[in-house]
Amino acid sequence: MNPSSPPPKAPQALPQVSIPRFIWMLIRFRIPMPVTERMIFSGAGFYVCPGCGITMEREFVNFCDRCGQRLDWRGYKKAKVVEPGPRINRSITF
Ligand SMILES: [Zn+2]
Numbered sequence: 001m002n003p004s005s006p007p008p009k010a011p012q013a014l015p016q017v018s019i020p021r022f023i024w025m026l027i028r029f030r031i032p033m034p035v036t037e038r039m040i041f042s043g044a045g046f047y048v049c050p051g052c053g054i055t056m057e058r059e060f061v062n063f064c065d066r067c068g069q070r071l072d073w074r075g076y077k078k079a080k081v082v083e084p085g086p087r088i089n090r091s092i093t094f
Helices: 020-028
Strands: 037-041 045-049 080-082
Touching: none
Parallel strands: 037 080
Antiparallel strands: 037 045
16 A cells, blocks of 8 residues: 555557568568678778668678678679768668
């Protein structure tokens, strides 16, 4: 018997995740993303993972070894050369 019972909890708001986004979260790593950027460090070029934006140590791997993003190398010859340095965190837009 506790007269000062805590106020009723506010119902927890559900995260606003739409179904397409949820599906996308599940499948995005399985869909090959084209490698479109190449970063030059001291003369050597490193391709940039389109999933996490980090340069990859190895080329022509099927998956990024950091984030697991599946990679599409068909357009690698046309990859844009980008400068190293702080990058704006590219949030993936849905
Ligand atoms: Zn990655």
